[in-house]
Amino acid sequence: MNKPNIIVINGQEYLFTPGETILTVARRNNVDIPTLCHMKNATPTGACRMCVVEVQGARSLMAACTVPAGPNMVVRTESELIAKARRMIIELMLTSGNHEDCLVCPATGDCRLQELAYKYQIKAGRFPKTKSRYDLEAVNPFIIRNFSKCLACGRCVQACNEVQVNTAIDFGYRGARTKIITKGDRTLKDSDCVFCGECIQVCPVGALIPKDAYKKARICDTKSVRSTCTYCGVGCQVNLHVKNNEVQHITGRGDAAPNFGSLCVKGRFGFDFIAAKERLKTPLIKENGAFREASWDEAIGLVAERLSAIKAKHGADSLGVLTSARISNEENYVVQKFARAVLKTNNVDHCARL
Amino acid sequence: MTNPIADMEKAEVILLTGTNTTENHPVIAAYIKRAVQFKGTKLIVVDPRRIKMAAFAEQWLRPYPGTDVAWLNGLMHVIIKENLHDKEFIANRCEDFEALAKSVEAFTPEYVQNLTGIPAQDLIQAARLYAGAKVASIVYCMGITQHVSGTDNVKALANLAMLCGHLGVEGGGVNPLRGQNNVQGACDMGGLPNVFTGYQPVTDGANVKKMEEAWQVTGLSTKVGLTVTEMIPKAHSGEIKALYIVGENPLISDADVNHVEKSIAHLDFLVVQDIFMTETAQMAHVVLPSLCFAEKDGTFSNTERKVQRIRKAVDGPGSAKTDWEIICAISRKMGYAMNYASSREIFEEIARVTPSYGGITYERIEHEGLHWPCPTKDHPGTKILHTAQFTRGKGKFHAIAFVPPAEKTDAEYPLILTTGRVLYHYHTGTMTRKSEGLNERAPECFIEMAKADAEKYGVKAGAVATIASRRGEIKAKVKISETAVAGTVFLPFHFVEASANKLTNAALDPISKIPEFKVCAVKVLA
Structure with missing residues (x-):
């Protein structure tokens, strides 16, 4: 049995x-x-x-x-024995590299080492600090590699090799000289890295941070709003980290299908467009070949009048509406309802074919 | 997709075709790479380019562009000949097998080799691999659909999956990867000329009556409308007088954009509603500013038919409004009282008139989305389609004839051009080209060529070449790449200053009305 x-x-x-x-x-x-x-x-x-x-x-x-x-x-x-061992591990981590600048570290509040140090109430200082052997790397548009904070825990290596399977990074040099390296220890920009940023998301400290981290609010100072990525059709679940009415960071939602935290370079880093100065802010009406600003009342009045006039003269099927694969279900519903119930035409389509 | 994304790690074999997955759907690519690397899944890649996924493949088959029906019929020929088809599934679930068997009879591996360039032995091996698997998934994208034979290609894929019984099961299915965040939703919502929401035909009187009641109107049109690829030429010929374009940029995204531009210029009235002053918006008479995904509430439906929430995180710029608020305001002005208090209220109406969305509510998808069909409030959603029967009952095998691409190469235009996206940019670049970082990684257009072609046509790596088709020409930097196979070149279509769609052919698939973006004849000059 x-x-x-x-x-x-x-x-x-x-x-x-x-x-x-x-x-x-x-x-x-x-x-x-x-x-x-x-x-x-x-x-x-x-x-x-x-x-x-x-x-x-x-x-x-x-x-x-x-x-x-x-x-x-x-x-x-x-147990007392376990707590002692864990304290020692944390203490050694705190002395390996630069972990005393939490006040100015972008990872503060989102740092596992900080959390553990707090939980076990450990301060560095008993052992001499070991200096980092490797310089900070920031010669790419998305990721800063701060080796002085790297604990060589290997999470980024696993993220790259086992989750995203981009095999861009691995352990190099080994022993006390351990460094997370690309093939040939080149910079990320000249490696197989595709900047999905999975490594940043899994880094438990501030060794891997977004390039613009110092210009943005720290994640711990932002409000997190759950949403769906706006790029391809995979529908990755994201957190929009917001402060001062601006999206400061986008991260993958680790707890939700289909992506379980993973994103691609566009989804994680390509959101400058939201606050871009080129965004349209007001209705525009073309007059004598040039646009001028208009009120909503005027613009909507003009659109309604012109569409009604063309419909009256040439019939409903002289009108066409292109709705969009980029807008929400609710908006698509309203647009096709407008074409069918208001304009009275089935000339409604979108870019699925393109 | 017939199956959820997570199923990819459960397939014994994945047949991947016409999808450059690592560039266009990186997170799904990761699923497939994990399956291959850690779960023992065997990958067959069929693609004219030696894409990254080919490095993970058991087999990479390289067909001449636009010959998909030929190799698919060839696979089925081998499967039937070697008696590898799923007789039980065919007998219980399908019909017209005889017609299929007859139609693929002529497609011997040798004949297919002639048509496609795929060595006969490789085709046989792939057929055995796909048919021999307990469960196998087919994954495809626009490389299959953007042909004059696009509908045929998809039907041939469906034939193949049914022939082997790889449908309605976990890890199987026929799985198109949708390229835009809510292209599935736009179709589901009736953003198509022939159907209301949930694919209810506009030609069916009962549907029309139902919608007239729901919308409190009379006189809905029962005539199938025009597709985008028909509206644009009809703008040129004068049958379409006004276009209202929401969040689209046909001046970059459509085939043969020189002609598109002329057509749009013919319009009496053009309204563009967008978040940026796109190339198309510049031609408009009225431009209306709308809000982006981070500035509004709502839902998107992803490629696996999962309805998921978006939520307002920030306020939009200036006086920009949600697309639905703008449309409602115009409707009211035109005398139809379209009033909603919120996106939630609209969604409730969608659920009322759309059987497949009937059971979905904002409450139910608060934490995780639901896959449609989800007809009732207590229905768990449908992750896998066609488990017991197909939508029409029995799965119908279609006899598909091979139709070559519309345009052929000749002495003057000796190369085949295929187009697509790159990892760092998205569609017409309206959004991604606002990002410094993405621009740094992918600053400009390039023409990807094999070394042999570059030598043959006298162009050097890094030099600017002229690429011309029968419709237009552009200039782009030469990128010599192992991805390209001699005879075929590739251009990304994101870049307005070197717009690949000045070259592409607007020949349409007769049913889907999708242009043949993936094949046209070009020449490359130093």
Whole structure:
């Protein structure tokens, strides 16, 4: 007879499916184990060790993200020993590179290291700071790579290789000299990078930030509005991060299909058009070959009058309406209703054919 | 799409054709790449260009542009000959198999090789791969539809999927990738000359009566209207006197734009409603400023038929209004009381008159969208179409004859031009070309050529070449690329200053009225 697969976490019994990690079982049952490098739907790497737990009978603490749950395994997720280990890990992270400038860091409020440091109340200072070996890279239009903040957690590498499968970046040099590199350690602009920005979205600190981050409000200072991307037909779910009546950033919604956080370069970075100075702001009427500004009343009056006159003279089917694949369902509905019920023609189409 | 996007990771085999997925639908490309890399899915790419997805493919088949029916019939020929078709599915779910079998009889691999350039052995291998899979998905885009044989191409894809029983199942299906955020929705909403919302024909008296009651009007037209590709020429000939264009830029996006410009100039009255002063808007008599997606509430329907919310995040510029507010104001002025308080109220009306949207409400899609058909409030939505039967009952096999492209190369115009988008820009560039970063990555038009062609026609990488067709000419920088196969060149159509659509052929598919953007004859001069 097969025994049910049961693991004991913090004194509670939980069922698991063979192959599931301790972390997966714990999270499913709302047992909080802190992580930093862990990424859902990517191969666990066990790089950061934040998720260490005690497993009865094991010689040392184990990384919950990599160790598979086993039958009758007894796990503790919080203890003095675990807390000590986690504190040490955070302390070492804080001293590796430049992590003391939260006041001027774009990632503040959206930084996993900051969150963990706060949770465990850790300040840097006990160990000497290690200097970053690599210079900041900003020679592309979208992504700043600030190696002085990189913890080499590998989330960006997984995002690029396992989620977007662009295989533009990987670990290079290794050991103390570890650097996330492109092929041949070129700059991103001369690499296979297609600037989808998945790496920025998954970076747990401020090592990867949008190029314009310093000119924009920090994400933590913005209001987030859920929406749907306006470019292709995939319908990626996005958060518009808004401050001062301006969209400051767009990120992918990690919790929603179809994209689960992923976006492309247009969806993530191509939103300058929203606040572009060239936006049309007022109705325009052409007179003697040139446009002049007009009130809505005047413009709408003119359109209604001209359409009515042409309809009266040449019939409804001398009028045509092109609705749009770019506007909402509600607007398309109203436009075709206008063509059919008001103009009385079925001459209504849009750019699906083009 | 017959199947949801997430299904792509469940397919054993994916047949990808006429879609440059990494450039045009990058997030779907990621699904397919993951499937290949981590789930053991085998990918067959059929495309005239050696696109990025070809690097992930088990097989890349390279047909001459515009020969899709030939290789599709060839695949079916092999499948039937080798007895790999799904007899049970065909017997239970389909009809007219005999007609199909007869129609593909002549398409032997050798004959197909002659027509398409695809080696006979490769075709046979692909047929075995697709038919041999437990579930296989077909994914396509405008490379299939933008031909004079576009409708035939799609029917041939449907034939293939039915022949192998790869329809109505998870991981299968025939899946067109839609290029614009709400092109699905615009069709669903009746933004088409032949149907009301939810594809209810305007020629059906019962539908007309229903709409007349819902809209409180009489005298709705029961005559099928004109498509965009018919309206423009009829503007030239004078049958169309006025056009009202919302959020479109035909002066860049249509085929043979020189002719489009002349046609539009003929109009007595042109209204353009848009967020920018587009090339088309410049020709208008009245321009009305509207709001973009970030400035309004509403819904978009994506390529997998999922109705999803957009929400107002910021106020728009100046006195710009939502498209529906503008149209309602004009309607009222013309004597029809079109009044809505919000997009939600409009959506409620849509649900009332559209069976496939009947069960969808803003409340239900607050957190996640729903796939139509969703006829009732307690219906969970339909992720996979045709699971028990097809819309018409039995799936009908169509015998499809091979029709070559409308335009042929000759001594003067020896190269085939195909057009499309690049990753960093979107359609007519109205939005993306406002982005400094995107412009830095893709600043200008280019002509993508094989090295052999560049040498043959004496043009150098990076030099500006003249590209001419029988309709016009443009100048663009030469980009020598492994993506191009000798004999075929590629141009992106985003760039007004080097508008690819000055060259393209406006010959239409007789049914869909889609122009043949993907094939025309050109020459390239230094």
